[in-house]
Amino acid sequence: MKNMLKGLGAALCVALPILAQAPADAATPAGAGAADQALVQRGAYLAQLGDCAACHTAPKGKPFAGGLPMNTPMGRIYVTNITPDAQTGIGGYTEADFARALREGVAKDGHNLYPAMPYPSYAKVNDDDVKALYAFFMHGVAPVQQANRESDIKWPLNMRWPLMFWNMAFLQKGAYRDKPGKDVAWNRGAYLVQGLGHCGSCHTPRGVAFQESALDESGSAFVSGALLDGWFASNLTGEHNSGLGRWSDEDLRTFLKTGANRHASAFGAMTSVINNSTQALSDQDIAAMSAYLKSLPPVGGNGAPAYTYDPQATKVSLDRPANDAGARVYTAFCMHCHGVDGRGFAPMLAPLAGNPNVLAKDASSLINVTLNGTGDLVINGVPSPFPMPGFAAVLDDKQIADVLSFVRAGWNNGAPAVGAAEVAKLRQSTQAGR
Structure with a gap:
């Protein structure tokens, strides 16, 4: 589906994902110790939480080998191979290279990544989780030799150096820090929603440079609903009609686990999120995400009274x-x-x-x-x-x-x-x- 945004901001678009399941049978290399194996397995869970397969696995393609096209009005971009292949993937990345790409949007060779990869959210991922993700992608994913494809965007709009200035203006560096006065579940939920879950990438309105208008609850626009690629990503605040105000904690947990509850059913890109990410999360993490989202004050209502049924x-x-x-x-x-x-x-x-x-x-x-x-x-x-x-x-x-x-x-x-x-x-x- 084509994004309707105009100008340079369109090159920065976050396309709605077509998700693919992370390989469940990816093996740890021979000789890896128990501690390494546990780290790889933890990284596999985190990769699923972050929907890494969303953009990096093409339909009918090999896991994480890239090639998925993303449309913009100026041409297509093609996502990259993040398997541990040394020639065409990220096999030559050190953990520091990996962390920089993940959290700052800068590849090993120094070129800037398009924010189609939600690195403004991944900037909040802590060092331990980066280490686990790196272990998974290096030792839990099969290497695939598949060359990356250049974008179809024509010069001069294909130049990436302006993204340095975009990052200077909009990228907030630094891992998430627990908020004082909030309990463990709330802080865990905030970390997941704002970070690896990158919920704001779709559910937060965008500014004139296509930046997210807010990256956490300190901005009133955060997850208040946004139009993206022909879908309106729902309001996730406590607004009582179009948001989550009438949803109980159990309603929200049920939706994240199954994609449906008494209020609504998932459709569009959210179907794939449920299928390939949230249904596989632990009950504790689902409860934490629900606790955080349910704490957000109502934003985006039109002043109408709370809905009541009248047939x-x-x-x-x-x-x-x-x-x-x-x-x-x-x-x-x-x-x-x-x-x-x-x-x-x-x-x-x-x-x-x-x-x-x-x-x-x-x-x-x-x-x-x-x-x-x-x-x-x-x-x-x-x-x-x-x-x-x-x-x-x-x-x-x-x-x-x-x-x-x-x-x-x-x-x-x-x-x-x-x-x-x-x-x-x-x-x-x-x-x-x-």
Whole structure:
């Protein structure tokens, strides 16, 4: 999917990930001691927590061998080989080289990396975790000889030296330090969310130079929701309608482990995050992330009162669908899964009544998932039986706008209507090249 941002900032884009599972059977080299083996295994867990495979494994490619294309309006960039191959990968990296690339975005030969790699978040990773990650990538990943590919970005926009100035302005160096007055779980959750989890990379709004507007809870914009590559990454603050304000701690932990709860289901890039990262995390780390996120004050609301369910007006519309174009589409294509009452059949089929994604000010995610559907949630090896199908080939722009406007108004959701021009724009950007 093509990013709509203009200018130089677009070259710095963070593309939504296509994740691939880290190799579970990667072996430690012969002769490695028990302590080294434990370090490699710990690094494997951290690599999964950080979704390192997200960008560094291409579809049907070998683990961490790179080659995944990322689109920008100026051309494609291709992610790099981070296997321990000495010629084409990072086999020649010392631990210091590795740490610099991870936390400062500077490769061994001194060239600057695009912030498509979220090193502004990884800057917070502590030395012990860097050491474990380095052990994993050197001794737990099979070397693959696969040459890196130059970007398709044309000169002069392909020059990387301006990124030095970007780093000077926006990169905050230094590992995370525990906040006084906060308990162990909160600090662990903050470290994971801000650091390896890099949640802010998608969920925090961007500035004019495409920098994250905040890197932690000290900035009010942190994880307050952001538009990126045709999706609106959800508000993760305590906002009561489009955020996590109505979610209990158990709701959030369940979502991170399974991708669905009584409020919503994962779709788009978040499906891959659940499949390949958060479902594999320890219960302690999931609880810590939840504790931290649930502590964030509400940001980004429109002043509307907290959502309360009201089915009556929508029930009347559905009783006489011929009077409402959106209701007609809903009755034909949506009602069987999401119900007459809009409550779906959670957690297998998402509710639409009160769903934070439905209540969000930006309807991009709703348009995108209606056009293109979403991939399967695969929990403990079992695919979800009811993934959202795409309707791009079935419904025209007006029909999609009508049904989404109906849903956003229905069951007391009270969200703004969707226009056919919005659908057409997203159809063009997400269908290109398919």
